[in-house]
Structures are given as structure tokens and as C-alpha cells.
Amino acid sequence: MTKHYILHLDPAAKYEWDRCSLRDPITADRPAFADLIAEAVGEQPGSYLVAVNLEVTVLEQTGPQSQSAPAHELPTRTALPQLQELVA
Secondary structure (H helix, E strand, O other), X not given: OXXXXXXXXXXXXXXXXXXXXXXXXXXXXXXXXHHHHHXXXXXXXXXXXXXXXXXXXXXXXXXXXOOOOOOOOOOOOOOOOOOOOOOO
């Protein structure tokens, strides 16, 4: 059974749990390995001693996202001349 996940490594992340995250590329859920193993053994009741082989193949890599990327500046609006209120 081959499953695909997105691994994101960010050693400078604010929170520890965001420094290394593994997500499903479609649902963005974290993988439930116990559920995957239960599916592999047929989900029959009982206790199992299992061996799990993990093989990792990098299919694509993107560079780290820079925090100092130049922000696109919006053009400033020039002030419109105000109309004077007419007093009757």
C-alpha cells in the first residue's frame, strides 16, 4: 500500500508541533498510522505484533518560504478635493 504525504520542516516555526508536520496532500489531515495498520491486517479483533517498513521517496521539493519576501505595495490614493457644504 502506497500513501502520499507532504512533509513540512520548519526549524524556525513558532510552535514545536509546526517544526515537523506530515499531512495528507488532499485533505491536509495528519495521517493516522494505527488506522492504516489496522486496515492492512484486516481490522480483525485481537492483538498483533507487527513490523512496519517505512520507505521514503522524495517526489518533489520546494525551497523554504522566505519571511523577508518583498511585499507588494498598493498605490496610494490621492486625496479628493472636498466640496464645501452649501448653507441656505
